[in-house]
Amino acid sequence: MKHIIVIGGGAAGLGAAFKVKRAADEGHDVTFTLVEKDPRLGGKIASDMVPDPEGAGDFIVDGGPDCFLTEKPGVHRIAKLLDIFDEELPTDDSRKRTHILSRGGLHDLPDGVMMFAPTKFVPFVTTGLFSWPGKIRMGMDLFIPKKKWPEGERIDETLESFVTRRMGRECLDRLAEPLVGGVHASDPAKMSLAATFPRLLDMEQTYGGMIKGFLAARKKVEEMRKKYPPNPGAKPRTFFTSFDSGMQRLTDAMADAAGRDRMRTGVAVSAIERDGKRWVVTLEDGERIEGDGVVVATECWAAAPLMRSVDTAIADALEGIESSSSATISLAFKEDEVGIDMDAFGLLCPVIEKRKMMAATFSSTKWPGRAPTGRVLMRGFVGGPHNQAIMEESDERLVEIVLSEMRDILGVKGDPLFSRVYRWHLGMPQYTIGHLDRVETMESRAREIPGLWLGGGSYRGVGIPNCIEGGEAGVSKILGEWGIELAEDSVEQKRYY
Numbered sequence: 001m002k003h004i005i006v007i008g009g010g011a012a013g014l015g016a017a018f019k020v021k022r023a024a025d026e027g028h029d030v031t032f033t034l035v036e037k038d039p040r041l042g043g044k045i046a047s048d049m050v051p052d053p054e055g056a057g058d059f060i061v062d063g064g065p066d067c068f069l070t071e072k073p074g075v076h077r078i079a080k081l082l083d084i085f086d087e088e089l090p091t092d093d094s095r096k097r098t099h100i101l102s103r104g105g106l107h108d109l110p111d112g113v114m115m116f117a118p119t120k121f122v123p124f125v126t127t128g129l130f131s132w133p134g135k136i137r138m139g140m141d142l143f144i145p146k147k148k149w150p151e152g153e154r155i156d157e158t159l160e161s162f163v164t165r166r167m168g169r170e171c172l173d174r175l176a177e178p179l180v181g182g183v184h185a186s187d188p189a190k191m192s193l194a195a196t197f198p199r200l201l202d203m204e205q206t207y208g209g210m211i212k213g214f215l216a217a218r219k220k221v222e223e224m225r226k227k228y229p230p231n232p233g234a235k236p237r238t239f240f241t242s243f244d245s246g247m248q249r250l251t252d253a254m255a256d257a258a259g260r261d262r263m264r265t266g267v268a269v270s271a272i273e274r275d276g277k278r279w280v281v282t283l284e285d286g287e288r289i290e291g292d293g294v295v296v297a298t299e300c301w302a303a304a305p306l307m308r309s310v311d312t313a314i315a316d317a318l319e320g321i322e323s324s325s326s327a328t329i330s331l332a333f334k335e336d337e338v339g340i341d342m343d344a345f346g347l348l349c350p351v352i353e354k355r356k357m358m359a360a361t362f363s364s365t366k367w368p369g370r371a372p373t374g375r376v377l378m379r380g381f382v383g384g385p386h387n388q389a390i391m392e393e394s395d396e397r398l399v400e401i402v403l404s405e406m407r408d409i410l411g412v413k414g415d416p417l418f419s420r421v422y423r424w425h426l427g428m429p430q431y432t433i434g435h436l437d438r439v440e441t442m443e444s445r446a447r448e449i450p451g452l453w454l455g456g457g458s459y460r461g462v463g464i465p466n467c468i469e470g471g472e473a474g475v476s477k478i479l480g481e482w483g484i485e486l487a488e489d490s491v492e493q494k495r496y497y
């Protein structure tokens with residue numbers, strides 16, 4: 001029997017393990033062992049059910065990701081396989097509004113803004129979010145010719161350079177940095193568009209500008225909605241999706257389906273060696289596990305030292321990927337004490353506002369069922385590349401900081417019923433300029449080494465669907481080397497909505 005060792009029990013590692021299990025279920029003679037250093041499986045995906053201290057019911061608190069992008073098929077496909085598709089939870093779009101802090105005041109994200117391009121005239125011209133010179137400069141995107149790139153070179157540019165070139169500095173500072181950079185908790189001055197939002201570079205070349213590109217995209221979305229109307233009684237198709245009981249429902253169900261008896265938790269892998277065609281993985285407690293293949297699904301900085309003894313070029317490429325730390329701080333309040341209008345999904349604080357909190361989500365508004373009746377749940381984000389120093393603060397201090405930011409910016413009153421702090425040490429890989437070169441170097445070397453693959457959020461997309469697919473790709477590569485092709489791999493990806 002062939003044995004694949006999966007290192008890391010996040011979305012990518014569980015994606016890999018579940019794929020090996022499906023191969024075994026198809027009758028192939030394969031198995032896996034998954035090793036996860038934490039006692040809990042799920043990696044960055046972490047949901048807790050927290051009882052209300054006064055017995056009002058349970059809160060569902062997501063400490064890491066609270067959703068995935070609906071348009072990407074990866075999670076829907078797995079949810080169908082796991083029979084939890086019906087537990088997918090759309091956002092409550094009747095209350096969809098995003099506040100943006102600008103010059104100390106709160107503004108709503110104007111209707112029709114797609115990423116950072118306005119596609120509706122009236123909301124754009126009437127918003128107080130931008131100054132008049134700022135609006136005029138954004139409108140100039142309609143007339144600025146597309147950039148001509150040298151033939152044969154990779155087209156890439158930082159978010160900062162792209163947005164300031166097309167739409168001006170104010171658009172970057174007040175909209176693109178918090179909205180687009182925020183998704184990656186990245187510094188726009190370093191963030192590679194080719195690695196994060198290649199579509200923006202394509203749009204410029206295809207449509208000549210962002211406004212024209214997003215107007216065309218909006219038209220296409222509207223046409224698709226007409227062509228594929230939701231089935232009567234179907235759940236609404238919202239931009240983001242979660243699960244009724246929190247995001248960890250997904251990784252828990254993947255672990256159950258793959259087989260928890262094949263998973264070792266609470267122990268880290270300390271070394272990987274290649275011994276001829278065999279792989280030997282040493283755990284920090286001294287145990288050695290032998291296998292025929294290894295999928296490394298840890299963060300890049302954890303994979304780098306493990307890869308040093310296998311291939312120095314891979315280790316060097318991984319060391320070139322920076323990561324930043326962040327924390328989420330969830331606070332629960334009594335609805336009649338919180339003192340603010342909760343009809344919004346959240347708040348973005350652009351870096352130029354110099355706040356300690358980067359953003360806040362009104363979790364119980366965005367997701368039905370996150371708080372019991374009469375209670376609300378909010379969470380603040382701190383850290384990111386512009387404020388790593390805050391990560392030195394204690395949990396108690398982080399709660400104080402976020403509470404004081406919520407009071408100051410949003411006018412929150414009352415005292416929290418409870419708080420939960422989740423720290424993500426080096427949890428966000430930074431896709432800086434050169435990222436794709438580093439990933440291609442790593443992948444081209446790994447392609448040449450039989451039985452090896454590295455996948456996960458550090459490489460080809462931080463989104464959960466990408467991470468799952470990254471882990472699965474590792475299993476497909478290794479099984480392919482053994483002449484095994486899964487029936488599911490020849491089936492075209494279908495639409496789930």
Ligand SMILES: Cc1cc2nc3c(=O)[nH]c(=O)nc-3n(C[C@H](O)[C@H](O)[C@H](O)COP(=O)(O)OP(=O)(O)OC[C@H]3O[C@@H](n4cnc5c(N)ncnc54)[C@H](O)[C@@H]3O)c2cc1C
Binds near residue numbers: 012013037328464
């Ligand atoms: C605060 C936050 C919010 C986010 N929000 C969203 C969101 O809303 N939507 C979205 O799509 N994405 C979001 N992301 C990104 C997304 O959560 C991650 O990209 C994704 O979960 C990463 O999955 P992964 O399996 O690649 O890595 P991880 O989840 O990091 O898993 C890697 C695992 O490897 C383990 N490990 C490390 N070293 C070893 C070792 N030596 N031996 C054994 N195990 C080891 C780690 O303990 C970890 O469990 C967010 C990320 C953060 C930090």
